[in-house]
Amino acid sequence: MSAVSSSATKAPATSTKVVGFALILAAVVLAACVPFMPNYYVRVLDSILIYVLLGMGLNIVIGYAGLLDLGFVAFYAIGAYTYALLASPMFDLHLPFLVIVLIACVLGAIAGILLGIPVLRLRGDYLAIVTLGFGEIIRVLINNADRVTNGPKGIAAIDRINLFGLTISTPKDIFWLLLVTCILVGIVVWRLQNSILGKAWMAIREDQDAARGIGINTTNAKLAAFSISAVIGSIAGVIFAAFQRFVSPESFTFHESVLIVLIIVIGGVGNILGVIAGAFILILLPELLRDYAEYRMLLLGLLMAVLIIVRPHGLVPRSFTPASLFSWLRFR
Amino acid sequence: MTGLILQQAVNALTIGAIYALIALGYTMVYGVLRLINFAHGEMFMLGAYAALIFVIFLFPHGAGLFGALFIFIGAFIAIGLIGVAIERAAYKPLRHSSRLAPMLSSLGISLALQAAVQLVAGPQPIGFATLFPAIHLQFAGANITTVQIGIILCALLLMFALNRFVSSTRLGINVRAVSENMRTAQLLGIDIDKAISLIFFIGPGLGAIAGILYASYYGVMTPTMGVIVGLKAFTAAILGGIGSIPGAMIGGFVLGFLEVFGTAMLPILTDGYLGTEYRDIFAFAALILVLLFKPSGLLGERVSEETMVYKRDF
């Protein structure tokens, strides 16, 4: 595989322009339709947006810094349980939403650094296995620390989100909250991608030794990648817990980590639009296949393999980025 | 007390032998392709189901020694061929793409195989009569069955055969050369495709035997049985040093002992504060520690970053 570095200034091809314009139009129309949609569709959209968030977070570690993390679900769980413990009858704490988001961000960042320190020396598959182990360890801890987390029974009756006097609880309310969060996180990630730090990550991805040679502090850059991605995962967890109003260890299995990696790879590694495409495909497909109950997993598995064989670099090409879209819109 | 320790040691050897057989498949594939083959756990599961089919259609009235031998060889060949077919269809087209692609492709295959078996055989656990004569032996206060002895002997025999094969036959040397350095092997005129196919025949074949032994030991099989066992066997492969054949064998036994004695000792050592439920944490923590202090595993060769990253991850 040749090192294709995405350059944001490359003028996209005409077909890309058409596709991009259609996509933006579709997104706007979709968002405009939400108030009139049945709740089931909105709930599916909410699920998709949660995975878009998770995908954007994991993409920082995998797509930009080139570190394969198979335990991302750990941060998702940390966020979800932070909200569940601080806004439920469990300890009878009912902290405001934004305070909990802050606490979850801090905890996520700490967890990210904790995971990051030992794996700094590792690469590739060893890193994948250690992160996988980390994800499992967090899940088993949650499952076993009954006194704190209520163990396998989970935490029920979690508070609804209350933001500036508004109660956010219906799928439609949550959709708007998620949409705003996704856009904010998307902007942050995109800015990061084009910042010095983002360039450092990509240098590490392409060639770690060379990156070190030109004076990049690879240790700090990697830790930054881990902690920023952990914070995003944690935020997704908080919203998930508030939306479900119930958390249990069953929601944070290795399978979930794999699903997030798949979203990135099938969509297109290192590309925000790719993450969105991947989340749509991997969350919508099982829902569309509902009628084939028993064949569902068979079809999904085969489709996964076929998609990867046909397009190993993901469905969305690397050159197709929000940047290229915006530059095209400006020069129209 | 000695009886108790002996008993636990035999338990550990039995499960360790099964882990070791599966770990071999992971390690051999990884050594050549640098691929974590997630579908390997399903080869183990298919082995058990293949044996079930043989028993139902060929030996409905008990297999006997000759029948058991036939089932072992038949399952080895059948699942080996399935392994080769999967490699041709799902991994070969991705041989020159990023490292992540074939890994995720194998994950898709793994899901599909589980679902397919569930559709054909049903989701319920199916009972399986042991292929070994089950006799309980009392020995110094320990209770050992002939099934356990059979499993351990069977696994050791296969490992010995595999070792002989890779160290002293032409084909085996080719395989070793390819896993050492694919490009050089190609320049020297070794048929790479053939060597890779051979690995994808032997690995799943051994996995299938492990599946039959496992089903004989526990007397039950389910479509999802390969998931957790596969993950543990992979852990064993890493412990031993991925890519190293003797490493995988030792890793399997080490993991077996860690698990069994972890279960037994953890509550005693921590005075009941940490129960057996922390066993898996124990296994993963041990793995992480090994990797941090000896990143190449117990027997793996010293892997420098340059050789690790001869292929980009993404």
Added chain:
Amino acid sequence: MKRTIAGIVAALLLTAGAQAEELGVGAAAPITGPQAYFGTTLQNGMRMYFDEVNAAGGINGNTFVFHGEDDKADPREGTLVAQKFCDDDSIVAVLAHFNSGVALPALPIYSDCGMPQINIASNPAITQQGFEHIVRPIANDFAQAGFPAQYARETLKAEKAAVVHDKQAFGQGVAEIFSDNFTKAGGTVTSTSSVNPTDVDFTALITQLKGQQPDVVYLGAVMPQLALFAKQMKEQGLNARLIVPDGGYTPDLISQAGKDAAQGVLVSFQVPPMDSTEALKKFAADYKAKFGQDVGAYSVYGYVAAQVLGEAVKLAEEPTREGILAVLHDVKFDSALGPIEFTPEGELTTAPIFLYEVKDDGFVLAGKSGS
């Protein structure tokens, strides 16, 4: 089991003018994944009831359309399925879910859309959340594990019990309740250990338990672990009585553990012996004829849950969500599980538990709660 009651005849006459229609019924349980076996056998039991009713011309002329969905035992999938049922106006009631962890997040969704819910998950917490749209036609974990503890103390004269569970909501729930009741009755719990739900090898743990010399072992888990544990207890020579919850009430327990090892295992179950009534015998035979496999451990539960809905439709003035919800807690009839009658919370007023002992190739009644 068509028992016509004068009241129903009267209701029939009153609603004879009403439009007969097709009523949608939503059902959700794991159909794929490791728990698929439980979900499919459960839903098959439901299908049997609706097919029988439809073949007989429906209830008050209303026939049922069954929508069996897969929730994968995953809480997130469960909420999606719940919302799907809610949005589908043709669906008048749901029979869901199988797992307590899936049922809990789905509760508020059903409540918000006024959906009558007949629930099969057994965690006591489900009916303690203050929701009024739900009934549970099966015994919860309190009943399920309370009686075996009493039986172990009084009938078996057990002094020491070792408790093992699989660290899942159901397994841990029943194990804790067993422990509480056993200690209250003056027994000693020598140890509480947990295993992973995917474990198949308990030899190390059993070897450890041997040293404690318990009189009984209570195992809060599901099949196939129950059978494997029984088998390995025998192999390791741990001579205590094994007591397991309802998942073990299946011929697989005996076939997978081996006849020798299964002898004497006690299984709690809510159904009188399968061969005790003609209805149950017929049910097992019909099931086998229809689906080509033996009746599953939870098939009867599925059938009875469907029956509860049928009875509610009989009582309801209108076969709509509101109509069924209004009479859901008034349902009262004799089912295969015994008399069904609900408390205001939606629990059974009496949930008899039967304790079976494995003898030779079958289950023999050993005791019955409340007797």
